[in-house]
Amino acid sequence: MVSIASSGRGGRSSAVAGIGVDARRRARRRTAVLAPLLVLALAASIVVATTIGSADLAVGDVLRGILSHLGLGANPLDPLRDGIVWGLRVPRVLTAAAVGAGLAIAGAVMQALTRNQLADPYLLGLSSGASLGAVTVILLGVAVALPAAAFGGALLALAATLGLAGALGAITPTRTVLAGVAVSSLAGAATSFAIFWSSEQDSYREILGWLLGSLAGARWSAVGIAGVAVLVIGIPLLLSGRILDAFSFGDTTAASLGIGVQRTRWLLLGATALLTGALVAVSGSIGFVGLVLPHAVRLVVGPGHRTLLPLSALVGATFLIWADTLARSVFAPRELPVGIVTALIGAPVFALLLARRRSEA
Amino acid sequence: MSADAGGSTGGSSATAERGMSAEAAGATSWDRSRDGGLRVADLTVRIGDRPVVDAATFSAPPGALTALVGPNGAGKSSLLRAVAGADRPAAGTMRLDGADLGALGRRERARRVAFVEQDAGTELPLSVEAVVGLGRTPYGALLGGPDRESADAVDAAIASAGIEHLRGREITRLSGGERQRVLLARALAQHPRLLLLDEPTNHLDIAAQLAALTLLRRLTGEGVTVLAALHDLGLAAAWADDVVVLHAGRVVAEGAPLATLTPELLVEVYRVRASWLSDPATGRPVLAASPLA
Numbered sequence: 001m002v003s004i005a006s007s008g009r010g011g012r013s014s015a016v017a018g019i020g021v022d023a024r025r026r027a028r029r030r031t032a033v034l035a036p037l038l039v040l041a042l043a044a045s046i047v048v049a050t051t052i053g054s055a056d057l058a059v060g061d062v063l064r065g066i067l068s069h070l071g072l073g074a075n076p077l078d079p080l081r082d083g084i085v086w087g088l089r090v091p092r093v094l095t096a097a098a099v100g101a102g103l104a105i106a107g108a109v110m111q112a113l114t115r116n117q118l119a120d121p122y123l124l125g126l127s128s129g130a131s132l133g134a135v136t137v138i139l140l141g142v143a144v145a146l147p148a149a150a151f152g153g154a155l156l157a158l159a160a161t162l163g164l165a166g167a168l169g170a171i172t173p174t175r176t177v178l179a180g181v182a183v184s185s186l187a188g189a190a191t192s193f194a195i196f197w198s199s200e201q202d203s204y205r206e207i208l209g210w211l212l213g214s215l216a217g218a219r220w221s222a223v224g225i226a227g228v229a230v231l232v233i234g235i236p237l238l239l240s241g242r243i244l245d246a247f248s249f250g251d252t253t254a255a256s257l258g259i260g261v262q263r264t265r266w267l268l269l270g271a272t273a274l275l276t277g278a279l280v281a282v283s284g285s286i287g288f289v290g291l292v293l294p295h296a297v298r299l300v301v302g303p304g305h306r307t308l309l310p311l312s313a314l315v316g317a318t319f320l321i322w323a324d325t326l327a328r329s330v331f332a333p334r335e336l337p338v339g340i341v342t343a344l345i346g347a348p349v350f351a352l353l354l355a356r357r358r359s360e361a
Numbered sequence: 362m363s364a365d366a367g368g369s370t371g372g373s374s375a376t377a378e379r380g381m382s383a384e385a386a387g388a389t390s391w392d393r394s395r396d397g398g399l400r401v402a403d404l405t406v407r408i409g410d411r412p413v414v415d416a417a418t419f420s421a422p423p424g425a426l427t428a429l430v431g432p433n434g435a436g437k438s439s440l441l442r443a444v445a446g447a448d449r450p451a452a453g454t455m456r457l458d459g460a461d462l463g464a465l466g467r468r469e470r471a472r473r474v475a476f477v478e479q480d481a482g483t484e485l486p487l488s489v490e491a492v493v494g495l496g497r498t499p500y501g502a503l504l505g506g507p508d509r510e511s512a513d514a515v516d517a518a519i520a521s522a523g524i525e526h527l528r529g530r531e532i533t534r535l536s537g538g539e540r541q542r543v544l545l546a547r548a549l550a551q552h553p554r555l556l557l558l559d560e561p562t563n564h565l566d567i568a569a570q571l572a573a574l575t576l577l578r579r580l581t582g583e584g585v586t587v588l589a590a591l592h593d594l595g596l597a598a599a600w601a602d603d604v605v606v607l608h609a610g611r612v613v614a615e616g617a618p619l620a621t622l623t624p625e626l627l628v629e630v631y632r633v634r635a636s637w638l639s640d641p642a643t644g645r646p647v648l649a650a651s652p653l654a
Contacts, residue, residue: 115484246495248485252478255447257551258471258499303485 031307034300038314045318046097049325050089053332057081066090087219095218095282096324096338097317098226100289102279104297104316105234106272107290108309112244113268114173120291121276124176124269125183127285129157130277132187132194134210134284139198146210147225147281154277157183162269171265172251213286213339215324222282229278233271238313240268241306288342289316292350299353319346397458398423398586399444399555404453406436406443413439415610416453421555421588421603423458426581428597428618429590431607432631437590438479440607441557444588445476457555457586471499475548477541479559479590486531489543493518496550514550522546522576538569545576556580558589562596574600594622598637599645606630619646628653 051062061076065085068075075082106121114123122128133153137144164179165171195207209216243264246254251261276290297312320338323345327338399421406414414436421427429437443450446467455462462470475496483492496518497511519525522542527535532543541561548556561577562570574596577587581602588605591597597604598618606614606621608630614621619637627635627650635650 242495242498245485245487245491246498248483248487249495250478250483252442252445252447253476255467256445256471256474256476256478257495258468260467302488304487304491 031301031311034311035314038311038318042097042314042318042321045321046093049093049096049321050085052325052329053084053089057085091220091223092215092218092324092328093321095222095226096215096320098223098230099215099279099283099286100316100318100320101313102226102230102234102275102316103286103290103320104293104312105230105237105309106276106279108294108297108305108312109237109240109244109268109272110290111294112247112305113265113272114177115248116173116177117295118291119177120287121272122184122280122285122290124161124180124273125157125187126154126273126276127280128184128187128191129160130154130280131211131285132157132191135191135194135207138203138207138210139194147222150284151277151281153187154273154280157187158270158273158277171262171269176269209337210284212337213284213342214327214335214337215283216328216335218282225278226282229275233275233278234313237268237271237275238309241304241309243268244305244309284337284339286320286339286342288339288346289320292346293319296350296353299356398425399427399588400456401440401444402454402456404440404443404455405451406439406448407451408439412451413610414443414450414607417607417610417612419605419612419615421586421605423586424581424584425602426577426587426589426600427603427605428601429588429605429607430592430594430597430622435607436610437607438559441476441559441588441590444555445474445557446470447476468499471551473553474555474557475551475553476557477544477548477559477561479563482540483532486533489524489527489530489532489535489546490515490519492532492543493546493550496547499551511550514552518546518549521549537564538566538572541565541569541573542576545573549580553585555586555588558587560590560592562591562593570596594627594635595646595648598622598648 047063047066048059050066051057051059057077061081062085064073065075065077065082067073069086077085103121107119110119110121110123111117113119116123130150130153133149133151133156134146136142136153137146137149142149161176161179161183162171164182165175168175168179191211195204215222243254243259246257246259247261247265254264255261293316294308294312297315298308301307301311320342323341324338326345327336327341330336401420402418404414404417405412417436417440429440431437439448442448444455444462446462450463457473460473462474465473493515494511497514500514501511519528522545524539524542524546527539527543532540535543545558545561556577558577561573565573570593577589578600581587589601591601601618603616604614604618604621605612606626613630614626622637624634624636627633631650632653633650634653635648638647638649639645640647
């Protein structure tokens with residue numbers, strides 16, 4: 001082994017390093033404070049959001065009701081209210097949390113893999129493919145579950161994108177993005193054509209809700225799909241931060257650090273696409289979360305992916321819970337597609353963060 | 362991972378050795394056919410159908426600084442990338458201290474060979490500490506964070522490259538010379554036995570060039586084998602133990618700098634008329650060159 005002269009590091013070097021270490025320590029301290037706060041905020045959001053809605057319920061009753069389903073204590077709620085809490089609100093809030101976390105992770109990973117700031121989870125044609133699958137089922141009345149059709153459409157689009165990128169040569173970031181644009185456009189055009197050709201009043205609203213993203217239909221099955229996807233795919237992706245940092249220096253450096261570049265990129269792209277496909281299947285394509293949230297978190301904690309990914313997941317989960325709560329309560333009993341709300345709140349918040357960052361620099 | 366080697370002793374003794382090797386004109390005690398270091402045989406790298414490195418055979422002695430020289434487009438970068446494991450060669454073998462690099466797993470290889478690319482930038486404003494930490498990628502778990510040993514290795518690499526004062530800075534805000542030192546520290550954190558560098562003095566001012574080369578000399582003093590592509594033949598002659606001359610993908614000469622970079626060879630390879638002078642102050646070789654008439 002090479003021995004690097006380290007005897008000289010001690011008092012002298014740390015005194016010299018004072019300024020730099022301070023800045024670093026400040027960033028670390030910020031992360032150390034933020035992480036537990038965000039976990040608390042998420043937990044509190046899950047509970048509080050379940051109490052909000054047209055049937056007013058006390059926080060304590062909701063808590064005891066949820067605990068009773070977990071086998072703790074008696075349920076203070078009558079069957080109707082229990083049905084609202086445990087059958088509708090809890091699964092909806094949990095789905096929002098899982099989808100928000102998953103989209104934020106998928107967006108951050110996609111931005112790193114493609115080295116493109118404008119990348120989002122739907123970049124590889126996934127949302128267009130899912131939309132086409134869903135719209136086809138809605139319009140033709142085929143006896144296939146909507147999530148299954150959407151997931152199938154997303155996977156077909158992914159296969160088309162990667163196939164096209166592969167046909168151009170090695171899978172490079174630029175080729176992947178370009179192929180995704182081509183597939184998105186085609187699937188989008190096909191979807192528009194299908195709607196234009198055959199849509200009637202009823203299906204029109206259902207389709208539009210789906211295209212803009214909505215959690216209105218989220219039940220426990222949705223919690224299962226999104227939750228399993230986030231646990232099985234999202235958590236391993238959270239741990240890939242160092243690999244993504246290495247990718248930011250380009251393929252040659254990543255390879256010289258012992259990373260199998262092509263294989264790793266395929267794996268991460270595939271995992272991200274599967275995760276996104278599962279999320280799109282339960283919620284439609286909710287914009288903004290995957291594209292802008294990672295940037296917002298990056299502005300606060302810095303670009304290192306080992307911190308960025310988990311914090312983005314926490315912020316994404318909390319953000320989507322509240323966006324969806326607003327979507328279903330502001331114009332109650334009418335619902336807004338949550339995608340409208342995410343953009344309406346998110347864009348100004350992001351603009352503020354950008355402005356603050358600029359005045360700091 | 363002991364830290365007992367004297368880091369500061371490299372300078373003067375290495376200079377003396379260099380002077381001797383220049384005079385001895387290749388008659389070194391190192392046996393090219395038998396000993397450690399890097400030995401490359403019949404290495405061919407193709408881009409499409411075109412061989413950019415063509416059956417290259419050469420050696421880089423252990424614990425020595427070998428300069429890879431040659432005109433633009435000679436294949437220096439392609440050769441380094443192949444040795445670093447970034448590109449798969451079409452043919453040939455590469456052995457480091459006797460071990461076949463091609464037969465090693467990626468991570469095992471990255472623990473022995475580190476590569477500092479030319480102008481390897483990132484748009485990501487990572488902290489210097491995080492960048493150096495990437496050098497620990499081949500160690501420990503691929504997923505997840507660094508362990509205690511890695512943190513120590515990062516500290517040592519930062520100290521060795523003399524960049525303690527940059528530790529918390531963003532790499533995107535550093536000068537070219539500072540960034541070069543950070544990337545070198547990242548390579549050191551890999552604990553390589555072979556360090557490859559592509560034009561490590563490119564874009565650096567003269568002081569930063571000499572600082573970079575001084576650091577490389579110190580590493581060779583600690584036993585690291587260094588192979589660096591260099592454009593500046595004067596620097597190569599003054600600082601390297603050995604040169605390997607690449608021309609149109611082929612190794613056309615190798616050996617001690619002054620004995621290898623003869624005026625005849627420089628005419629043939631670079632199409633320049635050149636002669637070696639001696640710096641009256643230090644005795645180091647200086648190249649005077651002019652275009653062929």
